[in-house]
Amino acid sequence: MDLDEVIKALANPTRRDILAWLKTPEAEFCEQSFPFEHGVCSGKIFERAGLSQSTVSAHLAVLQKAGLVSTQKIGQWVFYKRNEEAIAGFLAAIRDTL
Amino acid sequence: MDLDEVIKALANPTRRDILAWLKTPEAEFCEQSFPFEHGVCSGKIFERAGLSQSTVSAHLAVLQKAGLVSTQKIGQWVFYKRNEEAIAGFLAAIRDTL
DNA sequence: GTTGTATTTCGTTATTGTTCGAAATAAAAT
DNA sequence: ATTTTATTTCGAACAATAACGAAATACAAC
Numbered sequence: 001m002d003l004d005e006v007i008k009a010l011a012n013p014t015r016r017d018i019l020a021w022l023k024t025p026e027a028e029f030c031e032q033s034f035p036f037e038h039g040v041c042s043g044k045i046f047e048r049a050g051l052s053q054s055t056v057s058a059h060l061a062v063l064q065k066a067g068l069v070s071t072q073k074i075g076q077w078v079f080y081k082r083n084e085e086a087i088a089g090f091l092a093a094i095r096d097t098l
Numbered sequence: 099m100d101l102d103e104v105i106k107a108l109a110n111p112t113r114r115d116i117l118a119w120l121k122t123p124e125a126e127f128c129e130q131s132f133p134f135e136h137g138v139c140s141g142k143i144f145e146r147a148g149l150s151q152s153t154v155s156a157h158l159a160v161l162q163k164a165g166l167v168s169t170q171k172i173g174q175w176v177f178y179k180r181n182e183e184a185i186a187g188f189l190a191a192i193r194d195t196l
Numbered sequence: 197g198t199t200g201t202a203t204t205t206c207g208t209t210a211t212t213g214t215t216c217g218a219a220a221t222a223a224a225a226t
Numbered sequence: 227a228t229t230t231t232a233t234t235t236c237g238a239a240c241a242a243t244a245a246c247g248a249a250a251t252a253c254a255a256c
Contacts, residue, residue, distance in 0.1 A: 004109075004111055007108055010105055010192075011102075011105045011106045012244085016195060016196070019196065020195060020196075041202090042203065042204095043203085051246090052247075053203075054203095054204075054205080054206090054245080054247075055245050055246070057203065058243095058244080059244090075202090075252095076202045076203075077201095077203085078203065078204095090196075091193055098108070098117060098188075106213095112214095140232080141232065144233090150215070150217075151234085152215080152216065152217075152234075152236090155233065156213095156214080157214090174222065174223045174232045175223095175231095176233065176234095
């Protein structure tokens with residue numbers, strides 16, 4: 001766990017929003033073809049964020065590189081899910097260093 | 099407490115280092131004329147950080163603006179101290195939003 | 197294999213962050 | 227009052243981030 005990379009990933013309101021939305025996909029996103037077990041389809045996140053696809057895609061890449069979300073590809077779709085273990089790990093790490 | 103401002107202040111390794119050093123001033127800084135109760139003299143922090151005075155001064159200003167440290171001026175010196183309440187507040191806030 | 201849909205990567209622009217040295221300010225000592 | 231010491235602010239250079247549209251890639255369906 002690279003604390004610096006993770007905290008930089010979190011130092012952006014859009015990325016924190018995305019992580020928060022992924023906590024309760026049923027509440028935050030309208031229905032999708034696949035159950036939310038697999039995560040939320042990136043297209044839904046693009047819509048919700050109100051920014052261009054490419055911008056949101058970049059944000060998702062930062063979150064993934066930091067390990068805060070995991071992805072699963074099904075067909076042509078990519079599903080994003082919170083990595084609860086990594087998030088808990090960050091909270092523990094920042095509590096210790098701070 | 100402006101979570102965005104605080105997390106941006108923390109998204110820099112030098113500033114996190116400074117906060118960490120201020121946890122145990124006796125261990126991290128050599129003696130100073132005033133007791134560490136008042137905080138650590140900025141000059142000591144300049145030395146420790148190994149960056150230019152102006153750069154470290156800017157980092158300290160960011161920490162103070164975010165509320166993570168408080169300052170006390172005695173004579174021509176400025177002493178910096180952790181704001182434990184704000185730090186605990188941040189930890190609680192990030193735990194809740196994340 | 198061509199078309200259509202989903203997503204990412206690329207190139208660009210604008211904004212913000214980091215760093216420095218030099219100048220400015222503040223307070224104390226001579 | 228001038229000098230010395232401590233600190234901050236200013237101005238400039240460079241790096242990193244955020245945003246967009248357009249081009250490229252991936253995959254499925256026809």
